[in-house]
Amino acid sequence: MLRSLDIHDMLIIDRLELAFQPGLNVLTGETGAGKSILLDCLGFVLGWRGRAELVRQGAQQGEVVAVFDLPPGHAAREILAEAGLPDEEPELILRRVNGRDGRKTAWVNDRRTSGEVLRRLSETLVELHGQHDDRGLLNPRGHRRLLDQFGDLEEMVGATRKAWRGLASAREALEAAEKAIAALRQEEDYLRHAVEELDKLDPQPGEDAELDTARRRMQAAGRIREDVVRAHHALGSDGVETVVLDALRWLEGAQSRAAASADKGADGGPDASADDGAEGAGDPAMTLDAPIEALGRLLAELGEAQQGVKDALRDLSFDDQELERVEERLFALRGLARKHDVTPDQLGDFAETLRQRLAALDAGGADLERLRAALDEARQAYDAAAATLGKARRSAAATLDAAMAAELAPLKMERALFATEITEDEPGPEGRDLVTFSVATNPGAPAGPLNRIASGGELSRFLLALKVCLTTGVSGLTMIFDEIDRGVGGATADAVGRRLAALSQDAQVLVVTHSPQVAALGAHHWRVEKTVADEVTTSTVVPLAPETRVDEIARMLAGDTVTEAARDAARALLRA
Template sequence: MLTRLGIRDVVLIDRLDLEVAPGLSVLTGETGAGKSILLDALGLALGARADSSLIRHGAGPAIVTAEFDLPDGHPGWALLREQGIEAEDGQLILRRTLGMDGRGRASVNDQSVSVGFLRSLGASLVEIQGQFDQHALMDPANHRAILDQFGGLLDSLGGVRAAYRLWQAARDARQAAEAALDRARSQEEYLRHVVAELKQLAPEPGEESELADRRARLQNRAKLLSTLQSALSDLAGESGAEARLLAASRTLSRAPGADPAIDTVLAALERASTELAEATDGLEALLRADGWSEGELERIEDRLFALRAAARKHQVTAEALPGLAEKLASDLAALDAGEDRLKHLIAEERQTRAAYLEAATALSAFRQEAAGRLAAAVTAELVPLKLDKARIEVQVEPQAEGFWGPEGRDKVAFLIATNPGAAPGPLAKVASGGELSRFLLALKVVLAGTSPVPTLVFDEVDSGIGGAVAAAVGDRLKRLGDHLQVLVITHSPQVAALGGQHWRVQKRAGGAEGRVTTTIDTLSRDERREEIARMLSGADITDEARAAAARLLG
């Protein structure tokens, strides 16, 4: 609740500090004294739009500080956590500064915030009745939540939200499966061709690297073998050294006459033939030991070409071909199994939709019952407020499936009719200002136990009424004060007498220049009697007025 309001240099207020008590507080004063300035200042602290006209003439920046005691579980805590703002012992300080250039600064617990955030936080702390375009009860978007709070339907609502999430998850899964299946079907022929092609190619992980290394080794070995083959040919071929040695020996053996020297040469040629035979055997042994296959290098190069061609075709690396083959085979298998999976997902979506519809239908029935109770309770409050011919309807209508959501399938609206036989319509369009204030007061009284906003401000809710109606209004405001903090600007002595705290607004002229300022004083019991007597009799306060004021105060 609001615990303190500090105002500096706002319109006619120079300096003001108000300590605000729980329950019902009333603010009185003559017309034009400046009661609305208090609301303007409070609205500034709560994030309302502002301009430099609010700054007191000749003064510096206008500053408004509103301090709150925030209870556990209040919605404002979630807003504070989002901004990383801490509140020690639940204390919350909202401050707004406004300069002559129209620029200002907003802060919460001395941490700068945007005016938009201040407005959101302020709306959870204080509701000012009179600014109808901002009033939660006036906005149909809030009516469903208000009805659920009144009816105690939050558990049922939680079940609907959970069922809705499951339904939407099943729907999303079905849609994703349909999209995947459609994509797969559009490429099915190509997919089957590629899978068959890659299956025939059968690429292995790391195969390209292995083949490239093997080819490099074989290319080097080929050069060595070529050298060995050439050397063997030089030794053992038709024109090789072996044949020439044999020819030389045959020629010399036919030489005429006996010559020891020729025998020596023939012996040398025989030894050479023996050494040459050993060399030839050695070369042949090297060739046999290598295991060289003349076609192996060609086969390896053909395989490398096939792998790299497939990689270029599918725009991947050769190393990625096994993974691609596996993925495409999986896609093809998914296509083959996709129909069955889609049927399963469609069945699951139907089941979750049916579960959501069952929960939402039950919630609708609960809302219909709560709507009847709410309308009856508000109607009972209207009679003493002299709105006995008026009626309120809490309309709960099922919507088309396109509008179903986590809150259920209902559209909820509060409608009123002020005259018998008249068609009910929206609150803001049907009721006059005075009627609307009393309607909203009746609604607030009925909803007091469920309101998340701890502080209510009523701006002349008793305008244009008196006597028993004013007393009825005051009684309801006091009852509201039993549940919430209520601040009322009033011209009604019956309402003023019921306040637990009473402030009086006055204009005073002072100083050499006779400058006018607005002051707000907290009244004692005797001062309250005089103020209520003034409200009863006017400027000339009579003894009868004082006696009547005393009776009202009790």
Template sequence: MLRQLVIRDVVLIDRLTLDFGDGLGVLTGETGAGKSILLDSLGLALGMRADSGLVRSGQDAASVTAEFDLPAGHPALALLDEAGLEQEAGEPLIFRRTLKADGGSRAFLGGGPVPAATLREAGSSLVEIHGQHDDRGLLNPKGHRALLDSFGRVDAAPVARAWRRLSDLRAELEQLRSKAADADRDREFLDHSIAELEKLEPEEGEEQALADKRAAMKQFARVQDDLDGLAGLFTGSDGGLSQLRQAARRLERIADTHPLLTEALTALDRALIEGGEAEEKVMAAQRDLAFSPEELDEAETRLFELRGLARKHRVEPDQLAELLDRMREQRQAIDAGESRIGELERSLAVAESDYAAAATALSEARRAAAERLDRAVAGELAPLKLEAARFRTVVAPGEPGPTGTDRVEFEISTNPGAPFGALTKIASGGELSRFILALKVALAEEGGASTMIFDEIDRGVGGAVASAIGERLARLATKSQLLVVTHSPQVAARASRHYRIEKSHGDEGTRTTVRLLDADERREEIARMLSGAAVTEEARAQAARLLETA
């Protein structure tokens, strides 16, 4: 609800502070007194287009501040959170806009700077301004579907859930199909690489073992002749050990003839023992180092294959076994992805069917609600002197989405036989305002913005029609705050707060002021509206009767 409006240096207003209350507030005054300035000022504070022509002549800048009371959970508070601004619970929400004479402007919400678009979005959730040139609220077809759903208490939640499920499945399926397309390009490479690696069967540490074996075989090749020669010296008939044994046998026959010969035999026995051990070690080394040329070729071939495959895949030879495991996993993932795609396609078909069923049920509920709304609006048209007009709610196929598959738009026909069309294209200024009022009355139980402003809704009508307008405005004002710019005494008499807009001329130029009228001033103002410039006693009496019966 709008609590206060503070205007500084806007056109003919230098300093103005207006306090507002619940119910129906009316603004009256002579033609040209400046009622449009108030609406332009409020629009500026709510983020509308900043026109430097609004800055009062001779001033550098203008500013407008609007203060609102908000209930907990209001959508405007979510915008504050998104903007990173804090709002104390129970504190009024402040909209502020400054405008420089050179055209620059700044916007503030809740005390912090925000883009004008944020100010405008928050403002549209709080205030509806209905007039001939307004393109928001009921005149914007984008909001008609939500209004119809609210009126008919239509539950769109099942469709929203079905759409989320459908969207999630579509996104996952699209992602998997994209991966599958990439996998198709990788499949042939993986199959070839896996077959190549499986044929080789690499093992961790194998490359080092082969390299060591190859080095050992090459080393043996270099010492093989020496080992063969040594073996001959040990084992041949003319070898050293054979001659030592012959010498030992001869010495054994004569060793007891002299002590030195006994010692010589003992030393010879030790030599034979050491020589035998040396012979065994040489023979063992010869056996260990023995290899065939084919074995060397096989080791070298496998070593070169390991190293070549490692270079091909840009890994170390010891990483080939791990690479093979990864490639197998990737290949399995491709197969699993294809299986998952099949599962998703089946789930998607079910989700599409579920969404279609929920959307169809929602469309039927909307068409039923549209019929009820059409009847409710039709009942309001005749008292507003629109008895020849017709109203209809069009529920037509639209783009599928979280709110269903319907496009909803309010249309009117103002004369018998005339085609239906959009509100803004068919109705004149006065008719449009009354159509909006009829709609608002029909939709009143479902609420809307907490503050509604009607700009000259009674234009071109009087008498019983003006009384009907006033009665319906007063009815609306029991559920929302209403501010009405009016020239109708019947409407003004229904107000709970009455403001008079006045223009004065003095040494400092022309100024526009606004005053909240007391009971006597209010009766005098309604009398002026009834009689014109010269207020008569008869007009005062009639004004009193209007106030008594309102």
């Protein structure tokens, strides 16, 4: 329910604060007083499209604040949650500012938001009805939804939507399978050759790394063995061993000659007495003992070194053919991986993928048959749901037509005919029915759409009758009727007012009216006034007390000159 509306510096309104009540709220006033401005301002804060220039002359910005009561479970709360806005408060405060430069800023419960969020919220808060209401009853695109609401067919509509989704899903699955099978058939030769090649190679997980490690190890061992072989040759008979043996023989020979020379001197040779004081000093044989012993030790250690090198060579031995086999396998793996643009470790999974595609190709016929059967089943389910919904719609249409006939008679349109036409439409999520509300204002006259056949006054009454028939369970909704009683008067206007009053039992109703009969039935009455001061025009809204209300209805009856007779007539209307 709309609780209050505050307007600042909008059009010819300086400052206006309105507090609305449940029930039937009527706004009256002379033509041009600014009644439509109130609707413009309300539409502005609700995000509706309207006038381009709204800011009052001389003001920097205009502002409108609307406060709605928001009971638990209200549909607006879901929209607030989707928009990330607070949805726990018992009231909803909408605020929108229009700058002189045309920029608009919106808030919901003091949080910045967009005009689109305001528009979505407005659909759950307010309904506007009038002769130019193309958003509601006059829009043929909404007639099917209105009929479904009237007939309480939402559950059937939901079942039809579900069946449509199932049909669409089955159709998509079949189309995807057909495309996949067609693509597989184009590459069947490739798939079979690739699988055969991969199966022959039989790549194993981690094999590439194992082969690479083995290859590197054998290559490194080969290089090491070459160096050890060189060392073995250097230590062998053609190397250092020969050199050491030669040196040892030379030293031993020298030692033997030195010993022989010493023996001759000891036998009294000619020089024997020359060095009697240094016996044994400088004996060459004894001088060579140390290097000869060292060379002997060297030969022994050299032998140990040779044995160690031999042992190392034995340990470093490997089969060249094994290296060749490892390299051949490794290169085969990597070559096939490059061919298929995968890593060697992915070859196994890639092969499995190809096998699955081949299996899908081989089993494609059976899968297609299964999917075609599923599509047929889904189509039958949709046809059944759509047929059930269509039958229920035709039943609801007959009920609505009868209800409209009963409503039109008191509105002095007993000769008019209303018909809910249902024709076959393209299948869709909400069935195969095209629903159109058509009217014929007189017997024998051609029937046609509401907004093309009915005159202004007739259209107003058709819309009101429709709203009375279609409105059920709308507690908490605010309905606005903009001069919906235009072109009617007397008993017809009274019938219009009484139907508006009946609507207000379940919903808040705001009516902009020129009809005294309608105004007299309002539970709350405001008069819109326009004043001019210092060549500045302003509009204001005044709540009417019982006596001033009599004067206002008398003015509506008599015009500018209000007589006592007019007041008596006004009092009679208020008592009726």
